[in-house]
Structure formats: C-alpha cells, structure tokens
Amino acid sequence: xxxxxxxxxxxxxxxxxxxxxxxxxxxxxxxxxxxxxxxxxxxxxxxxxxxxxxxxxxxxxxxxxxxxxxxxxxxxxxxxxxxxxxxxx
Numbered sequence: 001x002x003x004x005x006x007x008x009x010x011x012x013x014x015x016x017x018x019x020x021x022x023x024x025x026x027x028x029x030x031x032x033x034x035x036x037x038x039x040x041x042x043x044x045x046x047x048x049x050x051x052x053x054x055x056x057x058x059x060x061x062x063x064x065x066x067x068x069x070x071x072x073x074x075x076x077x078x079x080x081x082x083x084x085x086x087x088x089x
Contacts (some may be wrong), residue, residue, distance in 0.1 A: 002075065005034055005047070017042035020078030022071075026052045026064035046074045 003009050005023040012021050020043065023034055027049045038045040048071060050064035 002071075005029070005031060009034060010037070012043065013037065013041060015041070015043060018044065020044040020046065022046040022048060022074050022078060024048050024050060024064075024066055024071075026050055026062050028052065044078060046078060048074055 001009075001012055001015060001019065002022040003024065005025040009021070009023060012019070015021065019041075021038055023046065025031070025047060035045055035047075037043075048066055050066040053063040053065070055062075
C-alpha cells in the first residue's frame with residue numbers, strides 16, 4: 001500500500017500481517033501514530049519525506065513532492081521483502 005499519510009491510511013488496519021505500507025509525507029511532519037499502528041499490526045513500515053512547496057506553519061497542509069527514484073527504491077524493497085517472506089514461510 002502506498003499513500004499520503006493521513007486519516008485515510010488508517011484503513012491499513014485491514015491489511016494482512018506482513019503487508020508493506022509506504023507513507024508519503026512532507027518533511028517536518030513526524031507523526032508516530034502510523035508507525036505505532038504498523039508495528040502493532042506487523043506491517044513493514046516505510047516513510048518517504050517529500051520537499052514542501054510552501055512554508056506554512058503546519059506541514060501537513062502543504063503540497064509536497066516525492067523523489068521518484070526514492071519511491072521506486074522503496075517499492076522495490078517492499079516487494080522484495082514480501083517475496084522473501086512468501087518464499088521462506
């Protein structure tokens with residue numbers, strides 16, 4: 001699962017144990033809730049920080065961009081972890 005960190009990503013509670021979840025967030029927004037959620041559910045947690053487009057007081061309201069190469073690397077790693085788990089159960 002890949003998505004922007006926020007309320008909609010709480011739906012990852014319905015993902016199976018061992019699922020990989022990649023959260024996209026603007027820099028300066030550190031929210032431990034989603035890490036805690038993933039940890040309790042046994043998910044493989046990834047977070048990619050993106051450069052903010054503005055400098056508002058609240059980073060979670062800002063537009064942001066994600067480095068596509070970093071996203072590709074994270075998705076590749078998440079897929080590799082899943083394949084490793086499936087092949088070694």
